[in-house]
Amino acid sequence: MTNAHTTNVHAGAESNPLIPIPAVAEGHAYQHIVVEQYAGACGAIISGIDLAQPLPDVAVAEIRRAILDHLVVFFRDQSLSPEQQVEFSHRFGPYNHVPFIEPVAGHPEVIAVAREPQETQGFAFGSLWHSDFSFLPEPPMGSILHAIEVPPYGADTLWSNQYLAFSTLSPGLQQTLRTLRGIHSATNAYSKKMQGIHDSFAGMRVQTSDTANEVIEHPLVRIHAETGRPALYADQQYTIGIAGWANHEAKQLLDYLYQHSVQPAFTCRWQWKVGDVAFWDNRCLQHMAMADVSGHRRLLHRTTVAGERPLGS
Ligand code: SIN
Numbered sequence: 001m002t003n004a005h006t007t008n009v010h011a012g013a014e015s016n017p018l019i020p021i022p023a024v025a026e027g028h029a030y031q032h033i034v035v036e037q038y039a040g041a042c043g044a045i046i047s048g049i050d051l052a053q054p055l056p057d058v059a060v061a062e063i064r065r066a067i068l069d070h071l072v073v074f075f076r077d078q079s080l081s082p083e084q085q086v087e088f089s090h091r092f093g094p095y096n097h098v099p100f101i102e103p104v105a106g107h108p109e110v111i112a113v114a115r116e117p118q119e120t121q122g123f124a125f126g127s128l129w130h131s132d133f134s135f136l137p138e139p140p141m142g143s144i145l146h147a148i149e150v151p152p153y154g155a156d157t158l159w160s161n162q163y164l165a166f167s168t169l170s171p172g173l174q175q176t177l178r179t180l181r182g183i184h185s186a187t188n189a190y191s192k193k194m195q196g197i198h199d200s201f202a203g204m205r206v207q208t209s210d211t212a213n214e215v216i217e218h219p220l221v222r223i224h225a226e227t228g229r230p231a232l233y234a235d236q237q238y239t240i241g242i243a244g245w246a247n248h249e250a251k252q253l254l255d256y257l258y259q260h261s262v263q264p265a266f267t268c269r270w271q272w273k274v275g276d277v278a279f280w281d282n283r284c285l286q287h288m289a290m291a292d293v294s295g296h297r298r299l300l301h302r303t304t305v306a307g308e309r310p311l312g313s
Pocket of ligand 1: 113125126143156157287288289290300302
């Protein structure tokens, strides 16, 4: 685990309120939380803190430090009302507007990631590997899931470390990827052709729209705004092409990257218990929900923390 002082690596990042928070002194040992590594590739469990209570700034800084080091952190035995989850989320940055998905009634910043018992196995909300809302000009820095009701087994969530996905490629391919921009779009998730699929998710209300067909370019190799480390930034759900390449050409390379970037050695997998909270960094992770169980209800509340425009090198 590194404890290096965090620095801004992008000029202009000073205007983003997310950036300066997590710096802690060199050689810092955690004072307010206990951090235990959970898996080899990413993930840590944080204990010794009640997220429903007002958190001192130093505790927030330590949680951010742990997220930068471990990419995704887990808290057990928490009990957060939607208001408390929003308050916790705001400690890490402003709300990131969530398009297409209807929020929890009375809580515009919270969405319910819900599956009803009658839904069939095989496909569910979030069950393709993705980085949240990468089709936005400024995709969310982080996402926070809080487990309200979970099945007795299955429906785990997996995360994959995209720093590792990049660093394990050959220098030649790394160099080529640094010159390329991925084309991202919500078309395969939220365009009108997808309304039927969303209607089959009994627990969630999704309003598809033609605006989902819009496209945006982001660097295929994203330099993390806080750590300065390069991460692969392409996912199966939202990356639909490569700028300047024919579709059939882009498909070959992207298919390889999708397969490479989520191999088991890069991942961690979390089996949910009621009260768990997961907080992850979308800038250097992909994640997916396992759609491997039916006959049980699953309800998690999700908030999202705003992020910055992805920059390359
Ligand atoms: C998501 O945020 O993509 C959903 C993850 C999950 O339901 O496990």
